[in-house]
Amino acid sequence: xxxxxxxxxxxxxxxxxxxxxxxxxxxxxxxxxxxxxxxxxxxxxxxxxxxxxxxxxxxxxxxxxxxxxxxxxxxxxxxxxxxxxxxxxxxxxxxxxxxxxxxxxxxxxxxxxxxxxxxxxxxxxxxxxxxxxxxxxxxxxxxxxxxxxxxxxxxxxxxxxxxxxxxxxxxxxxxxxxxxxxxxxxxxxxxxxxxxxxxxxxxxxxxxxxxx
Amino acid sequence: xxxxxxxxxxxxxxxxxxxxxxxxxxxxxxxxxxxxxxxxxxxxxxxxxxxxxxxxxxxxxxxxxxxxxxxxxxxxxxxxxxxxxxxxxxxxxxxxxxxxxxxxxxxxxxxxxxxxxxxxxxxxxxxxxxxxxxxxxxxxxxxxxxxxxxxxxxxxxxxxxxxxxxxxxxxxxxxxxxxxxxxxxxxxxxxxxxxxxxxxxxxxxxxxxxxxxxxxxxxxxxxxxxxxxxxxxxxxxxxxxxxxxxxxxxxxxxxxxxxxxxxxxxxxxxxxxxxxxxxxxxxxxxxxxxxxxxxxxxxxxxxxxxxxxxxxxxxxxxxxxxxxxxxxxxxxxxxxxxxxxxxxxxxxxxxxxxxxxxxxxxxxxxxxxxxxxxxxxxxxxxxxxxxxxxxxxxxxxxxxxxxxxxxxxxxxxxxxxxxxxxxxxxxxxxxxxxxxxxxxxxxxxxxxxxxxxxxxxxxxxxxxxxxxxxxxxxxxxxxxxxxxxxxxxxxxxxxxxxxxxxxxxxxxxxxxxxxxxxxxxxxxxxxxxxxxxxxxxxxxxx
Numbered sequence: 061x062x063x064x065x066x067x068x069x070x071x072x073x074x075x076x077x078x079x080x081x082x083x084x085x086x087x088x089x090x091x092x093x094x095x096x097x098x099x100x101x102x103x104x105x106x107x108x109x110x111x112x113x114x115x116x117x118x119x120x121x122x123x124x125x126x127x128x129x130x131x132x133x134x135x136x137x138x139x140x141x142x143x144x145x146x147x148x149x150x151x152x153x154x155x156x157x158x159x160x161x162x163x164x165x166x167x168x169x170x171x172x173x174x175x176x177x178x179x180x181x182x183x184x185x186x187x188x189x190x191x192x193x194x195x196x197x198x199x200x201x202x203x204x205x206x207x208x209x210x211x212x213x214x215x216x217x218x219x220x221x222x223x224x225x226x227x228x229x230x231x232x233x234x235x236x237x238x239x240x241x242x243x244x245x246x247x248x249x250x251x252x253x254x255x256x257x258x259x260x261x262x263x264x265x266x267x268x269x270x271x272x
Numbered sequence: 273x274x275x276x277x278x279x280x281x282x283x284x285x286x287x288x289x290x291x292x293x294x295x296x297x298x299x300x301x302x303x304x305x306x307x308x309x310x311x312x313x314x315x316x317x318x319x320x321x322x323x324x325x326x327x328x329x330x331x332x333x334x335x336x337x338x339x340x341x342x343x344x345x346x347x348x349x350x351x352x353x354x355x356x357x358x359x360x361x362x363x364x365x366x367x368x369x370x371x372x373x374x375x376x377x378x379x380x381x382x383x384x385x386x387x388x389x390x391x392x393x394x395x396x397x398x399x400x401x402x403x404x405x406x407x408x409x410x411x412x413x414x415x416x417x418x419x420x421x422x423x424x425x426x427x428x429x430x431x432x433x434x435x436x437x438x439x440x441x442x443x444x445x446x447x448x449x450x451x452x453x454x455x456x457x458x459x460x461x462x463x464x465x466x467x468x469x470x471x472x473x474x475x476x477x478x479x480x481x482x483x484x485x486x487x488x489x490x491x492x493x494x495x496x497x498x499x500x501x502x503x504x505x506x507x508x509x510x511x512x513x514x515x516x517x518x519x520x521x522x523x524x525x526x527x528x529x530x531x532x533x534x535x536x537x538x539x540x541x542x543x544x545x546x547x548x549x550x551x552x553x554x555x556x557x558x559x560x561x562x563x564x565x566x567x568x569x570x571x572x573x574x575x576x577x578x579x580x581x582x583x584x585x586x587x588x589x590x591x592x593x594x595x596x597x598x599x600x601x602x603x604x605x606x607x608x609x610x611x612x613x614x615x616x617x618x619x620x621x622x623x624x625x626x627x628x629x630x631x632x633x634x635x636x637x638x639x640x641x642x643x644x645x646x647x648x649x650x651x652x653x654x655x656x657x658x659x660x661x662x663x664x665x666x667x668x669x670x671x672x673x674x675x676x677x678x679x680x681x682x683x684x685x686x687x688x689x690x691x692x693x694x695x696x697x698x699x700x701x702x703x704x705x706x707x708x709x710x711x712x713x714x715x716x717x718x719x720x721x722x723x724x725x726x727x728x729x730x731x732x733x734x735x736x737x738x739x740x741x742x743x744x745x746x747x748x749x750x751x752x753x754x755x756x757x758x759x760x761x762x763x764x765x766x767x768x769x770x771x772x773x774x775x776x777x778x779x780x781x782x783x784x785x786x787x788x789x790x791x792x793x794x795x796x797x798x799x800x801x802x803x804x805x806x807x808x809x810x811x812x813x814x
Contacts, residue, residue, distance in 0.1 A: 092379045092454050099450045103488045110492030110522050114507060117518045202504030205513045212499060212507075 097250035101257045108261055111213055118205035127206050130199055136270040143186040144266050150179035151259040158252045164242030173232050176255065180225045187218050210269060217265055220258050227251045296381035297789060298370050301388050303685055305363025308392055309356050316351035319344045321749055328742035330730040341726040342409035347398065349412035350434065354441045355395050357670050361537035362448050364677045365476040367685065369452060371780035372470045374461025376790040379454035383447050390444035397437035401430025408434035411724060416508040416519050420500055432501060435494045442487045449480035463798030470778045470801065471554060474561050475540030478568040482529045490526030493519055517584045524575035532571045534666055536564060538673025539604060542626040545676050546608055548776045549623035550615030557801060560607045563600035570597045580646055581653045587646045594644035601637055621695030625676035628703055632668025636661060639714065657717025663710045683769030687785045690766060694758040701751030708744025712737035777802035
C-alpha cells in the first residue's frame with residue numbers, strides 16, 4: 061500500500077463506511093446478530109447446566125427428597141401450572157409475531173408482540189406470588205439444599221425472564237416507531253430465539269422440580 | 273440490523289483521549305486490552321515480589337501479618353490469570369484476527385468495546401477489597417469452606433468483591449468469544465477458507481469455543497458461592513446438607529479448560545512467528561489445526577485431575593485422559609521443531625521469545641505429565657511442584673508467547689519497531705530469572721514444601737532453594753525495565769516499520785502500519801494460508 065492510498069482513506073472515510081461492510085452479510089446464510097444470539101444461548105445452556113449439576117448433586121446427597129417438612133409443597137397441579145401454560149403460550153405468540161413481521165404485517169407483529177410482553181409480565185407476577193406462598197410455608201433459600209437449589213434455579217430463570225421482558229419491551233418500542241420491516245428485523249428474530257430458550261429452560265425446570 | 277438509512281461514518285477529529293475512551297475500532301480496543309493487561313501484570317508482579325521477599329528466608333520478616341500474605345498470593349494469582357493472561361491474549365486476538373482474515377472490524381464493535389471496559393471495572397472491584405477490610409484471601413481457587421463466611425475467610429466484603437469481579441470478567445470473556453466466533457465464521461475475506469486461516473485465528477476460534485462453553489459454568493460456581501455466603505444458601509457446607517466437593521467439580525470444569533484458554537492463543541502467536549523467522553511454511557498445518565481442536569475437546573474431560581486427593585473422583589479415567597492430552601501437544605512440538613529444521617533462522621527478538629516458549633512449555637508439559645500420574649500426584653499435590661508446573665506453563669509458555677507477539681506486532685500497531693538490542697537484553701534477563709525462580713520450586717516440591725505458606729522451619733533444607741527463587745523473582749522484575757524503556761523510546765524514535773518489516777505471510781502485513789480505519793483498501797488474492805508469500809513470489813514460490 062502506498063502512502064498516497066493511505067492518505068486517501070483518511071480524506072474519504074465514506075469508502076470505509078462500517079454500515080456497508082459490517083451490518084450486511086456478504087456470505088449469505090444466517091445473519092451476524094442471529095448467529096451471535098445462538099452462540100450466546102449456547103453459553104446460557106452451559107450456565108444452567110452447571111446449576112442443574114449442582115441440583116442433582118444436592119438431590120443425590122439428601123434423603124428424603126423432598127424433606128419431610130416440605131412434602132407435597134411443590135404441587136404441579138397448582139398455580140404454577142397456570143404460570144407454565146402462560147409462558148408456553150407466550151412462546152407461541154412470540155413466534156406468531158416473528159412470522160407476521162417476516163411477511164411485513166406490522167399490525168399482526170405488534171399485536172402478538174404485545175401479547176408476549178403481557179404474558180411474560182404475568183408469569184413474573186405469578187412467580188413472585190408463588191414465592192410468597194412458599195415463604196409462608198417456611199421454605200426459604202436457607203431451608204437446606206432443597207430450598208437453596210429451588211430458589212437458585214427458579215430465581216435465575218426468573219431473572220432471565222425479566223431480562224427477556226426488557227428485550228421484548230425494546231422490540232415493542234422499536235416496532236411501534238416503525239423500525240422493523242419484512243427485510244429488517246434481526247432483533248425480532250434474535251429476541252424470539254432468546255424467549256424460546258427461556259421457555260424451554262422453564263419446561264425442563266418444571267419437569268425436574270415438580271414432576272420428577 | 274439497522275432499519276433506516278444511516279449517514280456514512282465520518283472521521284470527526286475528536287480529542288485523543290476521548291477517541292480512546294469511546295472507540296469501537298478493534299485495533300484500538302486491542303491496544304487498550306494490551307495496556308490494561310500490562311498494568312495489571314505489573315501490579316500482580318509486585319505482589320509476587322512481596323511473596324518471594326517473605327519466603328527468601330525462614331521466619332516472618334516483611335509481611336508480619338500472615339493474613340496479608342494470604343491476600344497477596346490470592347490476588348497475585350487472580351489478577352495474573354483473570355486480568356493479565358486471559359485478557360492480553362484476547363487483546364492480541366482482537367488486534368490480529370480481523371486483520372488476518374481480511375475483515376474491516378469485529379462483527380459487533382460496540383459489544384467489543386463493552387467486553388474491554390468491563391475489565392478495568394472488574395480489576396477495581398477485585399482490588400477494592402484491600403481497602404474494605406481485606407481482599408480475598410482463600411487462594412485464587414476460593415474453595416469453600418475456606419472462602420465461606422467463616423473465621424478463616426477475609427473479614428469484610430473482599431471475597432464478595434472478588435466473586436463479583438470474576439463474574440464480570442467471565443461475562444466479558446463470553447461476549448468476546450461470541451464476537452470472535454461470529455467474526456471468524458462470517459467475516460472472512462473472499463478466498464479465505466477455513467483451512468487458509470492463519471493458525472492464530474484457528475487458536476482463537478478453539479479458545480473462543482472453550483470460553484463460550486466453560487466460562488458460564490464458573491459463573492454458576494461463583495454465584496452459588498455468593499449465595500452461600502450472603503443469602504443463607506446451603507450448597508457447599510456439609511453441616512447444613514451441602515457438599516464441599518461440588519464446588520471443586522463445578523469450579524474446575526471451567527478452570528481446567530481455562531488453562532487452554534491461557535495457552536492456545538500463545539501457541540497461535542508462536543505459530544505465526546516461527547514460520548516467518550524460519551522462512552518456511554508451518555510444518556503440518558492441518559495436523560496443527562486438528563491437534564488444537566483435540567486439545568480443546570480433551571480439555572473438557574480432565575478437570576478432576578485437580579481433585580485426585582479428594583477421593584471423590586474416578587481416578588483411572590481422569591488420569592488416562594490427562595495423559596492423552598500430551599499426544600496432540602506432542603504433535604504441536606513436532607510442528608514447531610520441523611518448521612525450524614533446515615529453515616533460514618533469523619534470531620530476532622520475536623523468535624527468541626518463541627524459542628523461550630517452546631523450551632519452557634516443554635518442561636511445563638513434562639512436569640505436568642508427572643502430576644497426571646495418580647500416585648505421583650498424591651505425593652506432590654499442593655506442594656511447590658505444582659507451583660513450578662503451572663508457572664512453566666503459564667509464564668514459561670504463555671507470557672513468553674505474549675512477548676513474542678508484542679515484539680512481532682508492535683511495528684504493525686504503532687508504525688515503529690521495538691529496539692532489538694533492548695529486546696534481547698530483556699529476553700536474556702527474563703529467561704535466566706524465570707528459570708532461577710521456578711526451577712528450584714521443583715526441588716522444594718519434592719522436598720515437601722507446601723504452597724501458600726508464609727513461613728517455614730529453618731532446619732528442613734528449604735532455605736537455599738527459596739533464596740535462589742527470590743533472587744530469580746527480582747531478576748524477572750528487572751527484565752521488565754528494558755522492556756518499559758524500549759516501549760518508551762521506540763514509540764518516539766523507533767525504526768519506521770513500513771507495511772511488512774518481517775516479510776511475513778499473513779494479511780495484516782498487506783496494509784499500512786498502523787492500518788487505516790476499517791483496515792484495507794484492497795486485498796491480495798487469497799489462494800493459500802500465506803497470501804503475502806504468494807504475492808511476493810507468485811505461484812512459483814511453492
